[in-house]
Amino acid sequence: MSLMARTEHALARHFEAACGSGAPPRLVEAMRHAVFSGGARIRPQLCMAVAVACGDTQPELTDAAAVALELMHCASLVHDDLPAFDDADIRRGQPTVHKAFSEPLALLAGDAxxxxxxxxxxxxxxxxxxxxxxxxDNLTRGVGLPAGIVAGQAWECESAADLSQYQRAKTGALFVSATCAGAISSGSDPAPWSLLGESLGEAYQVADDIRDVMVDADSLGKPAGQDVLHARPSAARALGLEGAIAHFQRLIANAAASIPACACRDMVRQWGQREAERLVPPALCEQARRKQAAGARTAPQLRLVLP
Incomplete structure (x- = not known):
């Protein structure tokens, strides 16, 4: 079974079991819409990949940890799309939860x-x-204070933000939680896997910044140009497109080099490389170079602190 198939099977099974019977039907449907409207499932797959590399001694616990990560990620997207934040109409090519079910139900669905x-x-x-x-404890670190995804979203409300700190919190923290969860669920030390999560998490956010500039809304499955619209920290704005792509490629190389010695090291590395090429395909890199050469300008507004 592929990591994606394992993820989808675990999500469906655990979601239904956790909902139980007798819950408000529209709330459950809003939650189901948030979770099962698509998605790359990168975080749960990463958790499972690390667990396999560590022996996957308790696959049921691994599956549950992976599902918990995806549920938390989906909750953050529901809240991020609300009018108080991005006021987005689409997510993953579908109406956002508050558009499909109302703002009150979107708030409750995210909380649930x-x-x-x-x-x-x-x-x-x-x-x-x-x-x-x-x-x-690992999940609370990835979500809460001082540097989880809640802190990452809160940095968008500040008058100034350090780009690297913002990216590590908003996106990187849950990636670190994913690699560490895979190790913990298998009874292994999570510390050696932390750097992999940090590198992939920051790379994913940089890729998102690049795609926000380069890719149209239909291809993204969500509104494009949001970083400029909301004056959010962005690697593409701070470094320019070519600089952001070069930074992304360095982060992917760092991720590959950080994978601890294990029997499945090549499997984890190949999975990471496939995800990198999916996020920022070579054709997109070439398009960025042509755009830069044609005279497109970006205005650096934030200080980038490289790790």
Whole structure:
């Protein structure tokens, strides 16, 4: 079974089990819309890939940890799309939750998905109480303060933000949680896997910045040009397109080099390379070079602190 197929199967199974019976039907449908309207499932696949590299000694716990990560990610997207933030009409090519179900139900759906993430892990823990405690702590670090995804979104509300700090929080933190969760669920030390998550997480945000400038809304599955519209920190704005692409490629190289020695090192590296090419295809890089050569200008507005 591929990592994607394993992810989708685990999501469907754990979502239905955690919903139970008797919940408000429209709330459940809003939650289902947020989770099952598509998505690359990068974070749960990354968790599973690391677990496999570490022996995957408790696959049920691995699946639950991976599902919890995706539920938390989906919750953040529901909230990010609300009028108070991006006021987005589409996500993954579908109407956003607040457009399809109303703002009150979108707020409640996001909140319910956060709670569901922890419930899924609790239901799958079995007798592995120590691993569960570590997984719970790991997820809270990726989501909360001082440097989780909530902090990342809050940096958008500040008058100034350090670009690298912003990217590590908004996107990188949950990637670190994903690599660490894969190790923890298999009873391995998560520390050696942290750098892989950091590098991939920052690379993913840089790729998102590039695509926000280069790709149209239909291809993105969400509104384009949002970084400029909302004056958000952006690698493409700070470094220019060519500079952002070069930074992205350095981060991918750093990620590959950071993978600890293990029997499945090549599998993890190849998975990361495929994701890199999906996010920023060579054709997009060439298009950026042509655009830069044609005289497109970007105005650096933020200081980038390279790791």
């Amino acid at each position: 998905l956060i709670v569901m993430a922890y419930r899924v892990m609790l239901q799958a823990a079995g007798g592995h109480h120590q691993r569960l405690a570590l997984l719970m």
